[in-house]
Amino acid sequence: MNAPRLLVLQPSQSDPLAKLGEWLVAEGVELHLVPLKDEPAPESLDGYQGVVCxxxxxxxxxxxxxxxxxxARRLLSNAVAQRVPTLAICLGAQLLAAATGGQVRKGPQGPEVGVLLVAKRDAAAGDPLFADLPFTPDVLQFHNDEVHLLPPGAEHLAASPKYPNQAFRVGSCAYGLQFHIETTPEIVLSWAAKDPESAACARAHHFDQDFLEEAHRDFEEVWRPFVGRFAQLVRGELLPAGCSGTQLPLV
Structure with a gap:
C-alpha cells in the first residue's frame, strides 16, 4: 500500500513544519510542501489524502x-467539501474559517502570546482527534488576529479566556487550531525577535530558553499523539466525526 500523500501549504518561511513534519513522517505520511509565496498552489486536491495549512x-x-x-482559501474550502482530512494552524485556521463562512478580524484584546492553556469544550468529548486530549492542554500562542465568528455548523472544540475560538472542526474532518503545536524553541525566539511589540504581551520568562525547552517537551507529550490520530484519519484508519460503520482505507 502506498503512503498517503499530504499537501502542506506554507504561507511564510517563518513558520515551517518543524516538529509537525517530523511527527507526520514518523507516521508514514508523505509530505508535499508548497511554499505559497514562491510556488503556485495546486489546482485541485487530486492525489492528496490530507491537507495541512x-x-x-x-x-x-x-x-x-x-x-x-x-x-489557499479555495483549497481549504474544497477540502471541506470533499471531506479531505485537514489540519490548519494559526493563520491556517483563520483561512479555513474565512473560506467556509466564518469571520476573521484583528483581535480587540491585543496579541495573545506565550505558553498558555486552552480548555476543551463539551463537543470535544465526541471528537476523534480531541477526545483523548487533556482537558486543559498547553499550547504556544503568537497571534494578533482572531476567528471572530465560527463558520456555520462548525463544532467548537477549545477556548481560551482571551479569544474563545481556539479550535474548531468544519464538516467531518477539517480542523482549525488558532494556536501552534509545530514549533521549536528556536522558532518561537525568532518570532519574538521579529515582533518585539507582540512578544512584550507575554510574561518575560516565556522567552527563556530553558522554559521554552521544557514547554516543548510538554507539547510533544500531548500533541504528538494528536498528530498520530490525524495521520490515522488521513490513512482511513480512524472514522471522521459523525461517521459510523466500516471505513475502507483512503489509499
Whole structure:
C-alpha cells in the first residue's frame, strides 16, 4: 500500500513544519510542501489524502499584498467539501474559517502570546482527534488576529479566556487550531525577535530558553499523539466525526 500523500501549504518561511513534519513522517505520511509565496498552489486536491495549512504573519484576507491567499482559501474550502482530512494552524485556521463562512478580524484584546492553556469544550468529548486530549492542554500562542465568528455548523472544540475560538472542526474532518503545536524553541525566539511589540504581551520568562525547552517537551507529550490520530484519519484508519460503520482505507 502506498503512503498517503499530504499537501502542506506554507504561507511564510517563518513558520515551517518543524516538529509537525517530523511527527507526520514518523507516521508514514508523505509530505508535499508548497511554499505559497514562491510556488503556485495546486489546482485541485487530486492525489492528496490530507491537507495541512501552516501559519504566517499576514492577515487571512490580505489578498492585495498576498494574492495567493485566495488559492489557499479555495483549497481549504474544497477540502471541506470533499471531506479531505485537514489540519490548519494559526493563520491556517483563520483561512479555513474565512473560506467556509466564518469571520476573521484583528483581535480587540491585543496579541495573545506565550505558553498558555486552552480548555476543551463539551463537543470535544465526541471528537476523534480531541477526545483523548487533556482537558486543559498547553499550547504556544503568537497571534494578533482572531476567528471572530465560527463558520456555520462548525463544532467548537477549545477556548481560551482571551479569544474563545481556539479550535474548531468544519464538516467531518477539517480542523482549525488558532494556536501552534509545530514549533521549536528556536522558532518561537525568532518570532519574538521579529515582533518585539507582540512578544512584550507575554510574561518575560516565556522567552527563556530553558522554559521554552521544557514547554516543548510538554507539547510533544500531548500533541504528538494528536498528530498520530490525524495521520490515522488521513490513512482511513480512524472514522471522521459523525461517521459510523466500516471505513475502507483512503489509499
Amino acid at each position: 501552516l501559519g504566517g504573519e499576514m492577515g487571512a484576507l490580505d489578498d492585495l499584498r498576498h494574492p495567493w491567499l485566495a488559492d
